[in-house]
Amino acid sequence: MDTISIVGGGPAGLRCAELLAESGFDVSVFEEHPVIGKPEKCAGLVSRSGLEELGIKPGGSLVNEIKGAKIFSPGGESLTVERKETAAYVIDRFEFDQMLFKKAREKGAAVYNESKLIDLRGNGLFMEIKGHGEMRRSKITVGADGANSMVRHSAFGEKPEQKDKFVHACQTRATGKFDRHLVEVHFGSFAPGFFAWVIPESATVARIGTGVPMGGNPAEQLNAFIKQKNIGAKGSGKISALIPIGPPLKETATGNVMLLGDAAWHTKATTGGGIVFGLKAANACANTIIGNMKNRSPLSDYEKNLRGINRELALHWRICRYARDMQPAQMDALFRKAKKAGIERFLQEHGDMDNPGKFMRKMMLKPSMWSLLPAALRMI
Ligand SMILES: Cc1cc2nc3c(=O)[nH]c(=O)nc-3n(C[C@H](O)[C@H](O)[C@H](O)COP(=O)(O)OP(=O)(O)OC[C@H]3O[C@@H](n4cnc5c(N)ncnc54)[C@H](O)[C@@H]3O)c2cc1C
Incomplete structure (x- = not known):
């Protein structure tokens, strides 16, 4: 019997594992991919204040420092906000996730790669571990398994109102000429209901992406954006993934199961950013579990512990x-x-x-x- 099982080795799951292991608990992380942080599917923009509040330094994952943003309306009106000091970091998500992985392991968490959750029934986890079926048991299970969370599907069921609460995003890494300290945000027909972004890694390389409602074709819209704005960028490869865009889930704990990060819509609906809030929610999740293990306080306290985070996320959604x-x-x-x-x-x-x-x-x-x-x- 594992004491605490975390499904998903992304930032939220790894941070939660680190905090629990640091408090002396037996915690295992199950990640379906062979390497933590791969495949990458993120623009990697995080607020400096958010990371500072969490006491996390970007360290070797730092790629660029951002001082502000240029925001364009559909008709080309623009607003520029620029600070003297660094407001945000552009990070290398592979390096960042690896950093969190190493910290979790150093504190004593066990991290299993190529370990995919197939189904969850009560405290039974049906896993495929390195190609072989295995059944494990767990006192507490945390679903930090991203937007398409299997833990959420199995333990909470999919509510019809959640079905359309995603944006389909597509991003490319492009060469061109960019203002290295400013991100660009563009509203327009190429990103209906969302926006397109240009996030510079340097003066000559940027991450360029768009988000569209479910059922749309984000790759086509990304091409349209690059063409329409005459960005003059030459993209190399595309990544595409879902971003949960909606209000934070009301129910995030049931029985011995909790949801965390993208799995629980811990993302800012205004921007799709989920790294900082996922990490903040990981603190709340770990504290709830520690309270449960030490003082038998109920896991449903998680919702109380998420209240401040959810208040801000609800405002992002409005x-x-x-x-x-x-x-x-x-x-x-x-x-x-x-x-x-x-x-x-x-x-x-x-x-x-x-x-x-x-x-x-x-x-x-x-x-x-x-x-x-x-x-x-x-x-x-
Ligand atoms: C194109 C794009 C750009 C983005 N840009 C930004 C940005 O600039 N800034 C920002 O803050 N956020 C951004 N985001 C959002 C950010 O990537 C997510 O919010 C963040 O990764 C969520 O972390 P997480 O740990 O909750 O989930 P994830 O990072 O998705 O990690 C979940 C992990 O669970 C694993 N997993 C899934 N199912 C199973 C299973 N059944 N068994 C075992 N393992 C499983 C996955 O392989 C994955 O490693 C972007 C997202 C996209 C798609």
């Missing part, structure tokens, strides 16, 4: 829905209005990639921003 429902001309007009009200300067001083709640509260206190309050309130 902002995302508001932007998604806007007509292109309305968005152009909002960009013009925001620019006139001085939003660029305001975001430079108070913008927060992760916590829109903080930013909204500051907005209420600033008379120059009040013309944007009706839009802000409609979002909320």
Whole structure:
């Protein structure tokens, strides 16, 4: 019998394993792929403040430092927000995941590669381990197995309202000419309901991607974006994967099973970013398990421990829905209005990639921003 089994060796699962092993618990991570961090499917943009709050340094995974963003409306209106200091990091996801893997192993977690969960029944995990079927038992199982979580399907069932709460994303690594300290965000027909991004690794290499609703063709839309914007970039290879875009799951613990990270929609619906919030949720998940093992507190405390995280994620979802429902001309007009009200300067001083709640509260206190309050309130 394993004490704690974590399905999925991504950032959320590995971080949770590290924290539990550090507290002296017997924890095993099961990852279906042969190498942690591969295949890569991420743009690797993380807020500096988010990592600092978690006490994680990007270390050898650091590729580039970002100071701000240029945001383009469908009609080509633009807002530029640039800080003097670094606001975000571009990381190499393979190196980052490897770093978390090594930390988890150093603390005593067992990490099994080529170990795929096939089905979950109560405390029984039906696994395929290096090509062979095996049945394992576990006191507590954490599903950190990504957007298509098998743990979620098996233990919680798929709710019809969750079906369309994904964006299909496609990304390429391209050479061209880029502003190395600014990311670009483009709204337009090439990314209906979401956006396209340009995230520079350097002045000559960038990660360029688009997200489209389920059923769309993100690779075609990515080509359309590169052509339409005349980015002049030459892509090499494409990756494509789902990003959970929706409200955070209400039910994340049932019986002896918990959900974590992308499996539980711990992603910012505004940007699709899930690294920082997945890591934050890993803290909440590990603390809940520690409380359960030491003091017999129920695993359902997880939802209480996630409350602060979920509040911010719910706000991201409301902002995302508001932007998604806007007509292109309305968005152009909002960009013009925001620019006139001085939003660029305001975001430079108070913008927060992760916590829109903080930013909204500051907005209420600033008379120059009040013309944007009706839009802000409609979002909320
Ligand atoms: C194109 C793209 C760009 C993105 N860009 C960013 C970005 O710039 N910044 C950001 O913060 N986020 C970004 N994201 C989101 C980010 O990648 C995820 O939020 C993050 O990886 C979630 O971490 P996780 O540990 O929850 O899940 P994952 O990283 O998905 O890890 C889940 C792991 O579980 C394993 N697994 C799945 N099923 C099983 C099974 N049955 N048995 C065993 N193992 C299994 C998988 O192989 C995987 O290793 C992007 C996503 C995409 C698709």
